[in-house]
Amino acid sequence: MEKVILKAEARSATGKKVAKDLRAKGLIPANVYKGGKGALSLQISLDGLQEVLHTKAGENVIITLKISGEGSPKDKTVLIKEIQREPVKDTILHVDFNEISLTETLKVNVPLASRGEPVGVKVDEGVLEHVIRELQVECLPTAIPEKIEVDVSNLKIGDAIHVKDVKVPEGVKVLNDPELIAMIVKPPKVEAPKEDIAEEMGEEPELIRKKKEEVPEGEEAEGAVKPKEADKPAAGKEAKKE
Numbered sequence: 001m002e003k004v005i006l007k008a009e010a011r012s013a014t015g016k017k018v019a020k021d022l023r024a025k026g027l028i029p030a031n032v033y034k035g036g037k038g039a040l041s042l043q044i045s046l047d048g049l050q051e052v053l054h055t056k057a058g059e060n061v062i063i064t065l066k067i068s069g070e071g072s073p074k075d076k077t078v079l080i081k082e083i084q085r086e087p088v089k090d091t092i093l094h095v096d097f098n099e100i101s102l103t104e105t106l107k108v109n110v111p112l113a114s115r116g117e118p119v120g121v122k123v124d125e126g127v128l129e130h131v132i133r134e135l136q137v138e139c140l141p142t143a144i145p146e147k148i149e150v151d152v153s154n155l156k157i158g159d160a161i162h163v164k165d166v167k168v169p170e171g172v173k174v175l176n177d178p179e180l181i182a183m184i185v186k187p188p189k190v191e192a193p194k195e196d197i198a199e200e201m202g203e204e205p206e207l208i209r210k211k212k213e214e215v216p217e218g219e220e221a222e223g224a225v226k227p228k229e230a231d232k233p234a235a236g237k238e239a240k241k242e
Contacts, residue, residue, distance in 0.1 A: 137172050
């Protein structure tokens, strides 16, 4: 697992106005948590955090916080707990860290990725569906995998990879239900003919409607009921007034 150093500075002031002023300077507020203890308030460089997030480990990267400032505590080893982002612009507003020990196991989510192209996709035009995108694992911080890959090359249509089939590095324990399907190759999607869709929707096929519309004016469709002669007014005669 990759390790990086991130500079931080202790801060005592808190609140929305303080956070806004920090962001205007290219800084963001941060908190460090450990167990049930109160948070340690820090401020860090936004650019520095962006660099950390662009490592191969992503948000699972092990960070050594180099904390400066009057009365600041010693350096801390942390993992990112949560990142708060602005909903529209997606800019980082705040970050929380969890302090960790390199000698104690922890639980983290690790990306699950496929490797290769399934036979059922390459030959039979099926679709590989990723049912699970992440696996929850337990291991030492230094043993956290950047990602867990599964070879899907031999999968045919209908074949599936279950959690219990996924191989992980030594020292890593998967916590998900072993019977869950992680990936599956499904048959290709077949579009129903337009006539079948029309029947399902209770509509007449376009060809039948068109034929009905083409009946010449003045002609009656076969089987149509004609009005009784007695109901028709006499030609050339006016109704007798009473």
